[in-house]
């Protein structure tokens with residue numbers, strides 16, 4: 001174990017960065033020493049909110065990367081900056097927390113992987129739901145043979161990504177947001193992969209993808225406010241709000257994944273896992289291990305029931321990453337693993353054009 005605390009630079013001082021800062025602050029083996037962003041005021045605001053003292057602020061990322069003794073860089077900028085920010089951090093020899101989506105093109109993913117491998121640094125991608133209590137419970141039940149071997153999983157991101165989100169102005173565009181699967185649905189892809197394998201710390205490897213996209217919000221200059229049950233003016237989405245994908249994995253399991261920005265209801269993230277000896281639907285279990293079972297066994301826990309970042313288990317993610325660094329272990333949720341998740345979203349875009357299934361890995365990512 002290292003004697004000194006790991007020093008963290010947080011880059012991109014917006015909404016999600018406040019949770020990264022809090023999580024590192026609460027970890028006994030880490031400390032936030034610098035924050036960089038476009039605006040100095042944003043850096044200051046995040047530090048004050050978290051009650052940090054002695055933190056240095058930067059508006060120049062290259063200078064921030066040279067801040068003395070930084071071990072970890074948390075990349076919290078909008079997605080179009082992730083590739084460049086991650087490559088620079090890797091070249092500076094820093095371990096990296098990468099917010100999702102990791103990149104906006106397949107080429108960017110290839111370059112990021114090359115830079116991270118060349119530098120030999122560790123990464124964790126913010127598929128933070130892997131640390132949600134329901135997800136930890138379901139993964140543990142699967143690993144414990146509660147439902148036998150998994151042959152099918154479903155995961156759905158059902159939520160109105162809309163103008164309530166500060167990142168929407170960029171994220172709604174095709175050029176910067178890319179697609180609904182990239183901006184938000186990648187969480188559902190990751191969940192479907194995570195539960196399609198029995199082993200703890202393993203996610204399924206996709207080998208084929210097919211999908212359709214549609215919905216009704218693309219191009220609309222209004223959005224529905226479900227709290228008020230009324231329409232309001234909003235800048236239009238430039239891509240489809242609904243995507244439904246079918247995925248085959250290398251272990252023979254299959255998955256169905258959707259992202260649905262058009263649903264008129266509170267945030268919902270249902271997961272279903274079907275095994276050869278039982279089934280899990282969210283926190284409800286039917287198992288060959290429970291003889292005499294007459295109805296679903298329901299386990300009280302905390303599900304992913306809010307889009308608010310303060311509800312997301314960033315503490316678990318950052319504690320895991322600090323532990324990986326201190327004990328020289330790779331994260332199960334590292335860049336290479338996240339590339340499988342993002343490859344599904346990129347393959348889907350190819351499907352919508354060609355109307356044919358796409359084989360994975362994508363070229364250059366094998």
Ligand SMILES: NC(=O)c1ccc[n+]([C@@H]2O[C@H](COP(=O)([O-])OP(=O)(O)OC[C@H]3O[C@@H](n4cnc5c(N)ncnc54)[C@H](OP(=O)(O)O)[C@@H]3O)[C@@H](O)[C@H]2O)c1
Pocket residue numbers: 011012013014015016017036037038039040042043076077078079081099100101126127128166167183309312
């Ligand atoms: N894992 C999760 O569950 C989760 C949840 C929410 C968001 N996210 C992801 O986190 C990322 C950030 O989202 P957010 O909601 O935090 O967005 P946000 O509130 O808009 O924050 C982004 C911050 O990045 C800064 N920034 C923008 N361009 C920059 C540049 N060129 N150089 C330096 N800083 C720049 C902005 O800084 P200034 O304030 O200085 O202008 C802004 O404060 C997105 O990729 C998003 O998808 C993930």
